[in-house]
Amino acid sequence: MFKRPSSRRKTHQGGIVLNLVPILDAMVTLITFLLFTMSFLSLGSIESPFPTASTKQIQEKLKEKPLQLTVTLKESGAEIWSPFNKIAPKKVPHNPDGTPNAQGIHDVLIGVKKQFPKENSIVIIPASGNTYDELIVVMDSFRTMEAGDPPIFQKNEQTGNDEPLKNLFPNVIFGNLLGDA
Numbered sequence: 001m002f003k004r005p006s007s008r009r010k011t012h013q014g015g016i017v018l019n020l021v022p023i024l025d026a027m028v029t030l031i032t033f034l035l036f037t038m039s040f041l042s043l044g045s046i047e048s049p050f051p052t053a054s055t056k057q058i059q060e061k062l063k064e065k066p067l068q069l070t071v072t073l074k075e076s077g078a079e080i081w082s083p084f085n086k087i088a089p090k091k092v093p094h095n096p097d098g099t100p101n102a103q104g105i106h107d108v109l110i111g112v113k114k115q116f117p118k119e120n121s122i123v124i125i126p127a128s129g130n131t132y133d134e135l136i137v138v139m140d141s142f143r144t145m146e147a148g149d150p151p152i153f154q155k156n157e158q159t160g161n162d163e164p165l166k167n168l169f170p171n172v173i174f175g176n177l178l179g180d181a
Helices: 021-040 055-061 102-115 132-143
Strands: 070-073 077-081 090-093 121-125 153-155 162-164 171-174
Touching: 070 132, 077 102, 090 102, 102 132, 121 132, 132 171
Parallel strands: 070 121, 121 171
Antiparallel strands: 070 077, 077 090, 153 162
């Protein structure tokens, strides 16, 4: 008895043809949508470096006690102080609506900048109840000089001329983000 030949050899199975047109159409539409929405999205950022220090750097800096200007935002108001008592602590009460008095803080910092024109860093210690918008308004009052502010001059070491400062304390560092002030 002879075996019958396999029927698989005689049947021609065609490969499965996938229709990729709808998937490609959806992908092109999605990519186009993402490209158009990203062009209208503008992101702004304020750089705030993490505190970094090595033991040698700390020892060299602590030979002369730094200002280390600090602003603590509390429930009742803001306190401007220096841990090394280079300035007298000053309190600025909040506005009547409970938001930090950014203009009052700015005015106190103008006086501090007049005493220490080379200082560029400030530490902010926010309270747990401060909102993002409040922090941004307060940080803006730290960083920039306004048009109505009295000019503060600093000697340019390259030219030897006194030049007006454009920034108040441009380096804002966050301190104690997890604790409550």
